Amino acid sequence: MDRFVIHGGVPLRGEVTISGAKNAVLPIMAAALLTSEPCVIRRVPDLSDVRFMARILQSLGASVRFEGGVLAIQARQIQGHGDYELVRKMRGSICVMGPLLARLRETRVALPGGCAIGVRPVDLHLKGFRALGAELEIAGGYVRAAAPRLIGAEVFLGGRAGPTVLGTANIMMAATLAEGITIIDSAACEPEIADLAGFLNEMGARISGAGSPVITIAGVKELHGAEHEAIPDRIEAATFAIAAAATGGEITLRNARPDHFRAVLDKLREAGVTVERHGPALVVRPGPVLRPVDITTQPYAGFPTDVQAQMMALMCLAPGTSVITERIFESRFMHAAELARLGADISIEGPSAIVKGVSALSGAQMMAGDLRASAALVIAGLAARGATEILRVYHIDRGYENIDAKLRQLGARLERISEAGLGGE
Ligand code: EPZ
Numbered sequence: 001m002d003r004f005v006i007h008g009g010v011p012l013r014g015e016v017t018i019s020g021a022k023n024a025v026l027p028i029m030a031a032a033l034l035t036s037e038p039c040v041i042r043r044v045p046d047l048s049d050v051r052f053m054a055r056i057l058q059s060l061g062a063s064v065r066f067e068g069g070v071l072a073i074q075a076r077q078i079q080g081h082g083d084y085e086l087v088r089k090m091r092g093s094i095c096v097m098g099p100l101l102a103r104l105r106e107t108r109v110a111l112p113g114g115c116a117i118g119v120r121p122v123d124l125h126l127k128g129f130r131a132l133g134a135e136l137e138i139a140g141g142y143v144r145a146a147a148p149r150l151i152g153a154e155v156f157l158g159g160r161a162g163p164t165v166l167g168t169a170n171i172m173m174a175a176t177l178a179e180g181i182t183i184i185d186s187a188a189c190e191p192e193i194a195d196l197a198g199f200l201n202e203m204g205a206r207i208s209g210a211g212s213p214v215i216t217i218a219g220v221k222e223l224h225g226a227e228h229e230a231i232p233d234r235i236e237a238a239t240f241a242i243a244a245a246a247t248g249g250e251i252t253l254r255n256a257r258p259d260h261f262r263a264v265l266d267k268l269r270e271a272g273v274t275v276e277r278h279g280p281a282l283v284v285r286p287g288p289v290l291r292p293v294d295i296t297t298q299p300y301a302g303f304p305t306d307v308q309a310q311m312m313a314l315m316c317l318a319p320g321t322s323v324i325t326e327r328i329f330e331s332r333f334m335h336a337a338e339l340a341r342l343g344a345d346i347s348i349e350g351p352s353a354i355v356k357g358v359s360a361l362s363g364a365q366m367m368a369g370d371l372r373a374s375a376a377l378v379i380a381g382l383a384a385r386g387a388t389e390i391l392r393v394y395h396i397d398r399g400y401e402n403i404d405a406k407l408r409q410l411g412a413r414l415e416r417i418s419e420a421g422l423g424g425e
Pocket of ligand 1: 022023026091092118119120121122123124125126159160161162163164165166167188305306328329330371372399
């Protein structure tokens, strides 16, 4: 398993180009199952999650080629049963269910397990499929869905923590080939949902309202192949902006979409960080002081849960007290204990973390636990004095393309130690 060794205290400086969005590409890859014609997706980040999804599509019978950031997918003949081991291992694969149900009228998919950040139920996905006329059966760790006919319906997809992103994606995709009109109420509004709808409409779907809480889909008989360029990754952009702030450096983000992470930019400005748009680029530089801020994670367009850990790492260095409340997932503070190893002062009170800024962090060994928590550890290591070692960085490789090369390009003293032969992922 690879690890990172970071010699911190170096302000990041220079330019970084933001990659395509993982959370847009994964459902768009699944959407290619809706047609037997070839689909091409551009600006695809080379991530282990993307390669994993490619293997899942291949296990379903699709042909997938991935080179130079371009994915070519053709699902000429497919079968509806994904490889249990593959589907169980990556939650995002649940979004193959909607396309398979729409294309084949029946499918059997492994129920995705929980993960480090929570139970991750799929009850809302199943509610949506039932609303469209599917019969569901859960047995042996699988969910089987069958629908001789998919009939458009109105379905409310809001759950205890608000909308569901992949649930919205799944029902929207299934509805593209249903008979009649489907209305999704309390739909997720994330930019990735709008990007998926854009791709589906390029395939001949008739979707309106994506990006708003009410999405309308008028079913069509069939969809054709399409080409699409994915939106930039707003979470990666936010992560680099926070890393610049944490190291007191000045960086330019190329290919970022500031309109996709306004809540993060607002909080960075409140914390005293300067964020300026220079044409299509975004320049992030430190202000005279770093100030503590309070954050509550919310569904889009509120502060994203996927940036909560990274912001906590920054607040460890803001003199005063910051309160960070996680409202989307039930256990997304694992990074707090790891940050404490660098000298951070964090106490957990139910859904909130109370962060008291310290004058400096000092390097230590840490263990990555989940994708975004790992990014927080990297940020802390970059800001800390001395050497930091982060184990199990495969978590990071799931969602950040070449993050070590990008950080070195910004002046970070970071190296990846590959320990091949030790079951390295
Ligand atoms: C997507 O996961 C993202 N993943 C997650 O990013 C992100 O954290 C999450 O949305 C929230 O923004 C991808 O897009 C691949 P949800 P998803 O369904 O769709 C509850 C990352 O780091 N819920 O929006 O699986 C659920 O438990 C990953 O890139 C139900 O109760 O998340 C959670 O509390 C991590 N029933 C809340 O809704 C359901 O049927 C939001 O979950 C589904 C979800």
